[in-house]
Amino acid sequence: MPAETMDIRWAGDRFATTIDWLDSRHSFSFADHYDPANTHHGVLLVNNDDRVAPGTGFDTHPHRDMEIVTWVLQGSLVHQDSEGNAGVIYPGLAQRMSAGSGILHSEKNDSWTLTGEQPHREPVRFIQMWVLPDEYGVTPSYEQLEIEDARLRSGLIPIASGMPRYRGETAITIGNRHAALHGARMAPGDSVRLPEARYLHLFIARGAVTLEGAGALGEGDAVRFTASGGHRVTATGPAEILVWEMHTGLGG
Secondary structure (H helix, E strand, C coil): CCCCEEEEECHHHCEEEECCCEEEEECCCECCECCCCCCCECCEEEEEEEEECCCCEEEEEEECCCEEEEEEEECCEEEEECCCCEEEECCCEEEEEECCCCEEEEEEECCCCEECCEECCCCEEEEEEEECCCCCCCCCEEEEEECCHHHHCCCCEEEEECCHHHCCCCCEECCCCCEEEEEEEECCCCEEECCCEEEEEEEEEECEEEECCCEEEECCCEEEEEEECCCEEEECCCEEEEEEEECCCCCC
16 A cells, blocks of 8 residues: 655646647646656546647547546537547536547547537637556447536536446446546535545646645646545635546556
8 A cells, every 4th residue: 555645736847738729738748748757646647638729639540448538628629539439528528438459539629610600719628538447458439428517516526437336426437447537616615525545636627726735726736645535625716626536556
């Protein structure tokens, strides 16, 4: 069992990929950014905070043996893949792609889609998270489901999980029985308590909060806990948080 720790990672210290159509902030080593001391936490390997300009996006590219969860904060994102799955992801809709034995997909900003008579021309902002699966080489699959705003405002709720304890509660399932993603939309003064786990990753997706034992945290800040939990998170303004609960690491 690892020792109890709390490791704060500030938003401004994240790796950054900035090109004409993409502003991406990486909590862990990603693409051309590599730090051998910052490759994962628990089974979470990627926590990318992406902003994609209108009419652009990620062209078709491959993935393999990864559980990929996407959570949109602003705008909408079009997904298409080589298994014939297609969907538009927007705030409150959870999406999971199990890459398994191999899949090709694209992700594009949907802001040029006409709604009535007026096209929307805004960036899309989303958090994309990758966790390792329990099994490798499985048949690729896809799932998406909308979560009601009232439920997201009711406390910390399971968004994506493979853990048996959340069966029937989670919006979408992932192929890791030791991991779960939770989320909450919080009004000023709202408070939630973090689950206890071998590994926890708290990410402030929007707004500002205070964390018991640590103090003030803002948008893009993250905290990595080991052998910990039970800390209280309180919103100091409108806020949205994402929490990975993990009961195993890369070595089991």
